[in-house]
Amino acid sequence: MLRFAARSAAALAKPAQFTFSTNHGVMQNLALLHFALAFPTLPLAEQHAAFAFARLRDQLRFHVSDEGVVLEHSPAYQRSGLARFGRALRYLTLLDMPIPAEWWAKYEKAKAFYGNLRRPDDTLPIFGDTGAERESIGRSSRW
Numbered sequence: 001m002l003r004f005a006a007r008s009a010a011a012l013a014k015p016a017q018f019t020f021s022t023n024h025g026v027m028q029n030l031a032l033l034h035f036a037l038a039f040p041t042l043p044l045a046e047q048h049a050a051f052a053f054a055r056l057r058d059q060l061r062f063h064v065s066d067e068g069v070v071l072e073h074s075p076a077y078q079r080s081g082l083a084r085f086g087r088a089l090r091y092l093t094l095l096d097m098p099i100p101a102e103w104w105a106k107y108e109k110a111k112a113f114y115g116n117l118r119r120p121d122d123t124l125p126i127f128g129d130t131g132a133e134r135e136s137i138g139r140s141s142r143w
Helices: 002-013 023-038 045-063 075-094 101-117
Strands: none
Touching: 002 023, 002 045, 023 045, 023 075, 045 075, 075 101
């Protein structure tokens, strides 16, 4: 099990396997941070976390605009991108890694933009990949 986890982390860290410009790359980095949290004593855990953080630093300049818009093409991606961004902040906090101040501001703007997208009945506008499903989180949920 531990060898499999280490091999999986090594695969996620391979530059040739990295997808920079989509949410898939963000997920790859979250997986590396998760690996470091789950297996802190395995070799390369700290290096994988540092590597994921460096890649996220580059990605978040592109993936979430300064206005807080997740640069994908639908409201559902704003919702999932916001959740991934929040998870990244939590993982970095748990790993005791410094979070750039501009990330907090960007995260707050992303939450506000998502709040503006949500309609009074807790649905999102239907365009791009967003369908007519109701929100799985309620209005009072906090990110």
